[in-house]
Amino acid sequence: MCNSKIDGRPALQPTINHHSASPDPTKYTKKPTSPSSKTVLKRRNDPNWLTSSSEKPPTPKSAAKQPIVVRKKSKKVFAGGIQGLETMAAAGSIAAAQRDQAFLMKQQRKLRVAQYGRTAAKLQSEVVAVDSVSNGEVNQEEKRCSFITSNSDPLYVAYHDEEWGVPVHDDKILFELLVLSGFQVGLDWTTILKKRKKYSEAFAGFEAEEVAKFTERQISSICLDYGIEQGRIRGVVDNANRILEVTKDFGSLDKYFWNFVNHKPLDPSYKSCRKIPPKTSKSESISKDLVRRGFRSVGPTIIHSFMQAAGLTNDHLLSCPRHHHLLSLH
Known part of the structure; x- marks a missing residue:
């Protein structure tokens, strides 16, 4: 029903249009919205809100970048005990x-x-x-x-310790060492020493007078029995004849050889075997005189070997005990 009047009569109206005399002011007042709610609404309406540089989504504390912790390497303990x-x-x-x-x-x-x-x-x-x-x-x-x-x-070691470098004054031993030094060419002393007894038997104990009388038949027999070349056997026989001549001139083979060193062994005092030469000026002079007298197989290298074996020179190294022992013999 309406309370208004039409022609002096009250008009009927819907009840919704009725207004109270004193309406409540808070009933139609908008409630203030919080800033966060506005932001949420704005972000919902803006499709690019995630890429906006002005507004970034809040980062939770748990997702914050943790600082890098550098751990020191502990010393390794050897577990082997x-x-x-x-x-x-x-x-x-x-x-x-x-x-x-x-x-x-x-x-x-x-x-x-x-x-x-x-x-x-x-x-x-x-x-x-x-x-x-x-x-x-x-x-x-x-x-x-x-x-x-x-x-x-061991035979070679014994020869070094007992014979090599010892002064020799016996004519038979000098003849033997001269023969062995000539046979040693192309071989070594160990091989020669092992055949030493056989050579002594073949050449009558190195008696120069006996060897000088060898005939061609005896030379052939020695070649077959002892396996020595005939040329070397003839060379020994020729040298035996030359030794007899030297003995007439000097009295003995001992005096002939030791005259070259004034009857005293040479002492070069080598510190290393690399310093020992294959021949010396003294061996060259002796070799020349022997060749002049008709000796065979008496080159300067062979004669130097003979001088070492016969003790005409003391070629033991200074560090070798034999060197000082041989010096004490004079």
Whole structure:
């Protein structure tokens, strides 16, 4: 019904159009919205809100970048215990042994020894066991001349220790050493020493008078029985005849040879076998005189070998005990 009047009469109206005399002011007042809600609404309406530089989504605290922590490496503890330490010690010993072996091989490459100056130089050096190097021990092989090694034949070692360089004044032994020095060409002293007894039997104990009388039949027989070349046998027979002539001129073969060194052994005092020459000026002068007298197989290298064997020169190294022992003999 309506309260308004039409022609003085009240008009009927819907109830919704009725207004109270004193309406509530808070009933139609808009509630203020918070800024966050506005932002949310704006972001919902803006499709590019995630890429906007002015407004960025809040980052949760849990997603913040953590600082890089550098951890120090802890010292590793060797877990092998005593057994592991023993293994390390063994490895160190092997390494030390390898270094010592490499050193010895280097020394072998450097040292060249000409055996008595007549054969091609051979690579030899003092053989030192690894354990003796570590303990500082010095054995007999180290003291001898360096061409004597632990692999040398015992016969050759005995010859070095007892005969080589010892002054000889017996004519038969001088004749023998002259023959052996000539036969040694192209061979080594070990081979010659092993045949020494056979040579003595073939040449009548190196009696110059007996050898000088050998006939062609005897030379052929010696060649067959002892396997010696006929040319070498004839050379020994010729030298025996020349020795008889020297004996007439000088009284003995001993006086003839020792006159060249004034009856006193030469002492060159070599410190290394590399310093020992295959021949010397003295051996050259003796060789020339022997050739002039008709001797055969008496070149300067052979004569130098003969001088070493007969003690006309003391070619033992200064480090060898035999060098000082031979000096004490005079």
